[in-house]
Amino acid sequence: MDTDERQGIAAQIAALHETCESAIHYIYNKAVDGELASVKDIAADTAAAYSAILRHVDVIATKQEMQFFSLLGALIQLELNGLSQALQDRRREYQTSGAFRALVNHYCFSEQLFPCLQNCGATVGTIDVEHIFSTPRYILKLAQLPMILSQTQQKPSLLSYCDSILQQAEARFAETRDISSEAVGSFVETIMPEDRHTQILLYSFLLQVTFDPRYFALLTDYIQNGEITVAAKNELYWFLLHKSFAVPKIRQARNSCSMRACYQSLFQEWKRQVVKHRDWLPYMNRKKKSVIILTSQFLGLMHAPTRMAMDHCISLKKLGWDVSIINVASMPHDSLSLYLYKPFVANHIPKLDHVSYIEDEADNIRYKLPFRQCKEILTSRVELESVLDFIYQVNPELVYCVGDSNLLGDLCSQFTTVAVLPCSFEFPVMAGSIPVIFRRLCESDGEILLHDNLEAGDVVEATPTYRVTRQEKKFERSAFDVPESAFAVAIVGNRLDQEIDAPCVEELDRLLQNDPEVFLVFIGSLTKHGELCSRFRTFAARSVCIGYQQELMAVYGMCDAYLNIPRSGGGTSAVEALVAGLPVMTLPAGDVAFAVGEAFQFAGFSEIEQYVRRCIIDREFYKEQQSRAERRAEALLDSKAAMADFIEKLRGKAMLPPKRQ
Template structure:
C-alpha cells in the first residue's frame, strides 16, 4: 500500500482549499487534513461524488474566488491532471490558484499501528506520528491501534496500578496544544476501546466535539455516539445532558433551518406524526410498532418519519465522512421487515436529500404539510429540531435512553406509572405523563428443552442477556457469583450475547461449560427464557427489552437499584441495594422454592398490568390536556 503525502510545502497553513478528486489520493489528503487541521477544506469535488460532503465539479461556480486560496488536484495520472486543470479554468478558477503537483507516495508495510504501550507513555512525537498515520492508512478504523489497545487491556488486568497511569497520559496528550480537535477525539476513542475511559474523558469528548468545524454531520454523529458511551456507567457525569443540549443548540443554529408551519387544525384532526429513529434499529421498531398499530385501529392516520440522516458506522469508520441513507435503496427483505412493524395504511417517510441540512429541512417541511393533531417524538436524543415543531404542535416525548433528563423540547414526558421519579431539570413535574408499560408480547420461535443442552431438570438456570456484557458484567460481580456458585453446583449461569468474556475465561476457566455457559448471540430469547428460572441483571444502563421479555415469560428477576432498564419495567419492589445483595438473593432463590415462586408471581402480576390499549389511552388524554392547556387551535 502507498501513502500519499499532502503537498504541505506548496501550501501555507490555515489556507482554505478546494480538493479535487475522491480516489485514494484525495481520501488520504482529506484524512491528513482532518487529523492535522493544517488547512480548511471548503469544498470537495469529484466527477462521481459518493459521499455526502463531496460535490460535482460544477459546484465550484457557487464559490467566489476570494472564498478559497487553492484548488488541489489529487490524482496520479498526468494526462488526467491536465484535463482537470483545463476544466477548472473553464469553470472560472484562476490558473494561479491551481496546485497540480504530482502526489508523493511512501510505501507502507502494514495497515496497523505498532505503537507500543511504552512508546505511548514516553514518546509524544511517536504518538503524534501514529495519529497522522491513522488518518492516512486506516480509513478511520479505530482497530488500527489494536496492538496498543490489547497491550493496555492485558497490562491493566495484570497490574491494577497501570490503568490510572494510562488515563493520566491520555488526558495529558488530549490537553496538549499540538493536537487537532480530530486527533484529540481519536485519542479519547482509543481509551474507550481500551476500557480506560472515565468521567474526565467524557467531559473532554463533549468539549472537543462541540469544537468541530466544517463537518456538521460528523459532529451530529459524535454527539450521539456519546450517548452510547454514557451507557458505560463509570463515565457518567452530572452535566452531560446540559452540555449536550448546549452543543446541539449551537448545531441547530449552524444549520439555519426554516420553519413555516400551517395554522394548527384542531377539529376533526386524527392525524399523528411519529418521529423515530426506527428504520435501522429493530428494538426501536418493536417499541413503536404496537403503538402505531393501535392508533390505526382507532382510525387515526399515522405518519412515521425517520430522522436518521446518515449511516451510523462510526464504530468501524470513526471520524470519516458519512453517506446518506435512502429508504428507496434498501434491500427488499429489509423493507418487508419494516412493513411487518408498520403495515399499511401506516405512512412511511424518509428523506433522500444528500446533506444534513437538506434532510432536516425536509422533515420540518413534511410536518408542516401533514399538519398533525400532535407529534409523538421518539427520536431518543438523536433529534435536535424539536425547538421548531413543539411551538406549533402538542409534542409528547418518549425517553428511550434516559428517564429523567432530555435535551429535547416537548410538552409532556412519558414515564412508566409504576416508577417513582425524582424530577430533574430541564423537566418540570407538570410535564410528566404517567403511562402503563408498553411491551408487545413475543412468542417463542421454538421450544428449548433442557435435556438438549445438557441441563438437569432440577438445575437453577440463571440468565443474563445483552450486547455489552463484557462491560456490563464487572469483575467484582463475576468474582462474587463464581464464589457463590462454587457452593452449589446446581446453579448454572447462561450469558447471552456476542461480547468477549476475557475476564471470565482467564480467571474462571474451570466454570466454563460446567456452570458458566457463554451462549453467544441468540435470535429467540423468549424461547430460551422458557427453560430458565431467574434473570440476573447487573448494575448497567439498558438491557430493557431483554428484561421485559424475561418478565413476560415468567422468570424471577434479580436486579440492583439504579439499573435503569430493570427499574423501568419492574420498579423498586424487586430491586436490591447492590450487586452483592443481588447474588445473595439469587443463591437464596436457588435453594428456597417458596422465595423463587413468590418472585415469579410478583413479576407475572406486574406484566399482567401491561396494556397497549391503556398506554395509548394515556397518550391521547395527555395530548388533549396539552391542547387545552396551551390553547392550540384557539383564538
C-alpha cells in the same frame, strides 16, 4: 554553566529543532516502505553529534539519561546527506545501547516531545527522565500517533495502523497494569498536538482506558465550543451517549446535565440550518387522530427501540389513529468525519431508503404503515427543509419521537406539538418538546428540570407498555447443554462484553460458589465467555453462552429465573421473562428495576443470593414468585388502556405551544 552558555546551547537546540518535522516524516515513510535498517544507521550516526551538545548540560546526571536525550536529538538533527566519517565511526557504540534499541522500536516519536528541549537549562531539569524510562513501550508507542495522523490524508490506510497501536496499548494496559491510569494520561497529554481532531482521538482513547471524568468533560467541550463541523459534533455526541450507556464505568464518569447542554448546543446549531419560517399550527386546525412517529434508528423487531416504535404504532392503530413513521436516521452510520477510538457506528439498513410502507402483525391482523427513511438529513439542507415541509403539510394532531435526542422532532416543536419518549426510564434529552417519562417524577429529576427550564407540570408521566408474543414452544435443556437438575438463571443482553465487568464477574463467581445448583445461561453476545471459563472453574463448569436467540420466549421456557446485571436498558427482555413466569432479580436502579417493580428489586447481590437460595429450597415460595411475575406482566401488557391514557394527556398539553428554544 552560566546563563550565556545555557542560552547558547538552547539556541543550538532550537536550530536543530527546525529539521524535526522532515526528519520524522522521512523516518516513518522509510519504515512503512520496509527500509527501517537504513533509518537505524542514520539515527545512530547523528546521535553522536547531538550528544556533544548535551554533554555540557549539568542537569543530566547519568549515562542512561544522556543516551536518551542524545537519541531524541538524533531525530531532531537528522540530515539526509553530508554525514561525516567521524559520526559514522560512533555508530556501533550507540547501536549497542539499550536506549537506542528502545528508540528504534518506537522509531517516530512525536515532534511534540521536542519543544521541551528548547529551553535546555530550565526545561530539561524538570523532565522526569526516569519516569519516561520506566514507561512501558506499548505506552511510549502512542507518541507516534500525532505524526502518523498528519499523513492520513495522503495515506488513509495509516488509520488502521493507528488503531492497532491504540488497541495494543489498551489490551496490554488492561492485562498488566504496570503503569497507573494517571501516568497513562500524563504521558498522552505530554504528546498532545494542537490539531483538535487528533486531540479528540487521544481523549476518546484515554476516556475508555482510564474512565477519568476529566476526559468526558474535555470531549463534551468540543461539542459546545470546539471548531468542528456540526456533523462531527453529532458523531461525538452519539459516541459519548453510547459509551456512557453501554460501559458502566464511563456511565459513572458522565455528567447528565453536561450531555443535555451538549445536545441543546447541537440543536441550536442545527436550528440555524433551517431557513424557511413555519407558523405555529393551531390545534383546532390539525388533522385529528393523526400522528407521525419519529425514530433515530429503525432496524428489525429484535432491536428494542424499533420494537417499541412498532408497539406504539399498533396500539395507536387499535385506537383508530392514522399512523406513519419517519426514521430520521440521525445516528452516525457511515462516512464518519471524526476519527475516534472505538467509534460508535450505528446499525443501518440502506434498502429502507426505498421503502414506502412497513408491515407488522398483531392479534392476527396485518397492519400497513406509511414509512419514510431520511438519507442525508444531517448534511443536506434540502432534505431537511423537505421533511419539515412534509410534516407541516400533513399537519398531524401530534408528533412524537420514540427515542430522545431527536433533532428533527425538536425542530418540529417550533410549529406543532411534539412529545419525546425515551427508550429507557431516564429523563429524555430534548429541546423544546414535551418530555415523557415512564415513571413518577423523583427528587433526582429536580436538577434536570432546572437545567432545561422546565416545571413538573410540563412533564407527562406515562405507563410503559409492551407487546409480547406468547409462545407455547419450549426448548429442551439438552439442546444447550444445560443440566436438567440445575436452577437455570438467564442473563440477557446485547452488550454483555461491556456490561459484565470485573466487579460483576466477582459477584457471579460468588453466586456460583455459594449455590452449587445455580447454572448461568448467557443469551446474547459474550465473546469473552471462553476467557471467563479459563479463569474461573465455576464459569467453566456451570455456565453456557448460547448467543442471540430469535425465539427468546422459548429459551425462557427452559430457565428458572432472570438476573439483571448492573446496566442501562434491558426492560423489554425482563418483561418477556415476567410473561414467561420467571422471577426477575435486579438491583434498585436502571430500566429493568422500573419495569419489574419493587417486588423484584434487591439492595445488593447478597440479597439476590439469599433469594435464589430460597427459590431453590422452598418450592411453594418459588411458585408464588412465578405467579407474582405473571401478574406484573399482565399489568404491563395492557397497552390499549395505557396508550389511551397517554394520548389524552398529550392532547391536554397540545392546546398551547411549548416553550420555544
